[in-house]
Amino acid sequence: MKNVLVTGVNGQIGSELSDLLEAKYNVDKVVGLDIRPSLPPYKRAHEIVDITKKEAFRHVLEKHQIDTIFHLASILSAVGEKNPDQAWDINMTGLKNVLDLVRGTAIKVFWPSSIAVFGPNSPKMNTPQDTILGPTTMYGITKNAGELLCNYYFDKFDVDVRSVRYPGIISYKTEPGGGTTDYAVEIFYEAIKHKVYTCFVTSQTCLPMMYMEDALHAAAEVMFADKAQIGVRTSYNLAAVSFTAEELAEEIKKHIPDFHCNFVPDFRQKIAESWPRVIDDSVARKEWAWQHKYDLAAITEDMLTQLKKKIKLN
Numbered sequence: 001m002k003n004v005l006v007t008g009v010n011g012q013i014g015s016e017l018s019d020l021l022e023a024k025y026n027v028d029k030v031v032g033l034d035i036r037p038s039l040p041p042y043k044r045a046h047e048i049v050d051i052t053k054k055e056a057f058r059h060v061l062e063k064h065q066i067d068t069i070f071h072l073a074s075i076l077s078a079v080g081e082k083n084p085d086q087a088w089d090i091n092m093t094g095l096k097n098v099l100d101l102v103r104g105t106a107i108k109v110f111w112p113s114s115i116a117v118f119g120p121n122s123p124k125m126n127t128p129q130d131t132i133l134g135p136t137t138m139y140g141i142t143k144n145a146g147e148l149l150c151n152y153y154f155d156k157f158d159v160d161v162r163s164v165r166y167p168g169i170i171s172y173k174t175e176p177g178g179g180t181t182d183y184a185v186e187i188f189y190e191a192i193k194h195k196v197y198t199c200f201v202t203s204q205t206c207l208p209m210m211y212m213e214d215a216l217h218a219a220a221e222v223m224f225a226d227k228a229q230i231g232v233r234t235s236y237n238l239a240a241v242s243f244t245a246e247e248l249a250e251e252i253k254k255h256i257p258d259f260h261c262n263f264v265p266d267f268r269q270k271i272a273e274s275w276p277r278v279i280d281d282s283v284a285r286k287e288w289a290w291q292h293k294y295d296l297a298a299i300t301e302d303m304l305t306q307l308k309k310k311i312k313l314n
Helices: 014-023 054-063 077-082 084-102 138-157 180-193 212-224 245-253 268-273 282-287 296-310
Strands: 003-007 029-034 046-048 068-071 108-110 164-166 168-170 196-199 206-211 241-244 260-263
Touching: 003 014, 014 029, 014 212, 054 084, 068 084, 068 212, 077 084, 077 138, 077 180, 077 268, 084 108, 084 138, 108 212, 164 212, 168 180, 168 212, 180 196, 180 206, 180 245, 180 268, 180 296, 196 245, 206 212, 206 296, 241 245, 241 296, 245 260, 245 296
Parallel strands: 003 029, 003 068, 029 046, 068 108, 168 206, 196 260
Antiparallel strands: 206 241
16 A cells, blocks of 8 residues: 545545554555545645546546545435435445446555445344345435445456445544534534534434544554455444433533533434444454444543644633
8 A cells, every 4th residue: 555545535534544544554645635625734645526527537546656545535414315416426426436447457445334324124233244224315325335336346346445334433623524423523512612512313312433543543454454354345334332412411521511412303313213223343353353442431531632622722
């Protein structure tokens, strides 16, 4: 892994992955790609390209002699429900362009799936690797179809594409980008700024979550794993910690005692209810030694510490 391309580099994961790849995994060159200009303080090569435009994308691969792609560009769940046509076009056409362009090459691809592939009939507790899916959002549908497409390109063309099903991701560096689990990030900002937050899911809504540092390491580690270790070519279940919205609020109150959280569910509640509560990721832990580091207490402490610095309210 020498010359890496990160698509959707301005997004939640992409904006942080570049630093990790260079600092901890000794990648020689990281190139960012997004439909928008790079966000400061991004100082690497940056290409402004629409991922649905195959030939423009091909030019970037050739120009930078890319050997590894982290294809993160995507429309997320809540935004996707407002514009399903755009979600389908970006999520599916973009992925297929990537897979088509790496056919017959040694370029490796990481593509993130999501717990959104699961649906109302999926097991909610200890959701296994292989089970009923049945997504109910356009985002989830594209992730389900994308998993099948990745598996097809591996079987048919030996494309080395690897994937994990991310739970909700919590990060202090990038603000929420339109996902159903965004409440688990927004709540920290509002707790610090105003000591009150109106949560858009119910107090007892329980979803799988993960701190950004764990999410980044998962992406890198599955890509650095030996090819023989990768037994799943759709997407690996991935988990860290599950908690209710109320449990998150109570953990924050341990640090900010006068914080208050109201629960006023909106359309995202129905989406959340269709997803698992606890994920079984034992296959990933066995095959490429996946391990998470942060539990709810550690996530809360670090989020509050880092956000207070970020918004200068020490």
